[in-house]
Amino acid sequence: MNMNIKPELQSMALGMSERIIPIHAAVKEMMDELVHPAAKRFEEAHAKAPTPWTYTDEMLEIINGLKAEAKKRNLWNFWLTDSKSGYGLSTVEYAYLAEEMGKSPLGAETFNCAAPDTGNMEVLERYGAQAHKDKWLKPLLEGEIRSAFLMTEPQVASSDATNVSMSCELDGDEYVLNGEKWWSSGAGDPRTALYITMVRTPSDDRPRHRQHSQILVDPETPGITKLRAMQVFGNPDAPHGHFHLKFENVRVPKENLLVAEGAGFEISQGRLGPGRIHHCMRAIGMAERALELMIQRSMSREAFGKPLYQLGANYDIIANSRIKIEQARLLCLKAAWMMDQGDPRQAAPWISMIKVAAPIMAGEIIDEAIQMHGAGGISQDFPLAEMYTHVRTLRLADGPDAVHRRQVARRELRQYTQEKV
Ligand SMILES: Cc1cc2nc3c(=O)[nH]c(=O)nc-3n(C[C@H](O)[C@H](O)[C@H](O)COP(=O)(O)OP(=O)(O)OC[C@H]3O[C@@H](n4cnc5c(N)ncnc54)[C@H](O)[C@@H]3O)c2cc1C
Structure with a gap:
């Protein structure tokens, strides 16, 4: 036994709990049966919409149909980890579900676990007044x-x-709000009915982390102009x-300010930890899906008289992909477990570690999967190109x-010096 390890770390449980096994199976079943097939249909329906920002009846029917089915199966709002309103899952338990949901672009929304709504709901639940909650x-x-x-x-x-x-x-x-924002994810969706907005309230005499506030803004408020959709590698x-x-x-009722002037960072801290780790869990799901597609392709196509997997370094590519996924998943589960211990400051460096590691790992594996698919890999025929840009x-x-990385390095350095690092 390593005596330097804290006792609670020695009993760290990262596996699936008894209660999460059947829930995970149910989520996986619904993903395979309904969500994966619907993703393609949704994309085709969107291609027929009069503008990229329209939700046609056909699109609504697909996504609302999935949500209704998820609700019916009681597979809904899992993300509310330590809340009375949800399942009361731990972050470790949630990780297994988020990984499954990450395998399809419709997965998280189907189960009402999509960003940025989950973080926003958490903010409203913790910091919103009753009127905000009702609305x-x-x-x-x-x-x-x-x-x-x-x-x-x-x-x-x-x-x-x-x-x-x-x-x-x-x-x-x-x-009264004045200024510009960009990369406001979800602002293109006609169903978006709330902007939680970080602003600077007049407070020059306060410390830097007490000068900001968060305010709830109705997107229809006069004075808000959508200047343009930012493109992700040329795609809106x-x-x-x-x-x-x-x-x-932009004039917003003063009651819409959350908590008090200057509380913006305090509110963000609660929001960003879970949001970041949820992205990582889904990225691991994407990597799993990419590996699955890579293997299927390598077995179903032949070149130079052999299936692709038998050529060149493809055994190594497949093996390394599995090794990297397993490494990242363990780190992600450990970060989730640290969050479950209830001290966000202790968990922060772990969240930072996985926030660096998971997207890089998923990017590498999706890249290899694209390569195994040849030109098809970067095309619309496979989900790989979309997954790649996302990660x-x-x-x-x-x-x-x-x-x-800076967060992680500072934690390391602090063990060796009392000075500010
Ligand atoms: C697809 C997408 C969706 C997004 N959605 C949202 C959203 O919904 N809401 C929202 O508010 N924002 C959103 N963002 C914005 C995102 O959070 C910011 O881009 C991010 O916080 C970085 O800010 P910045 O772009 O101003 O980069 P900058 O702050 O200008 O940083 C640029 C670079 O500077 C370097 N750098 C910065 N700090 C350090 C440091 N401490 N040490 C070493 N190097 C450093 C790094 O190389 C860094 O990448 C989204 C972005 C993307 C791409």
């Missing part, structure tokens, strides 16, 4: 509306969120979309790799 949390929990989280701004390096500059000043009974990522928005004298963006979204 937004209830329909979000029912999967009737979607939401966006607006923090990043074009003019400032937003990986340092203390730079966020959208102004928010009280005028009578309303706050419709119908979800990541928008560049302009706010000009690449994860190396930026919710904090770029470098920022997370």
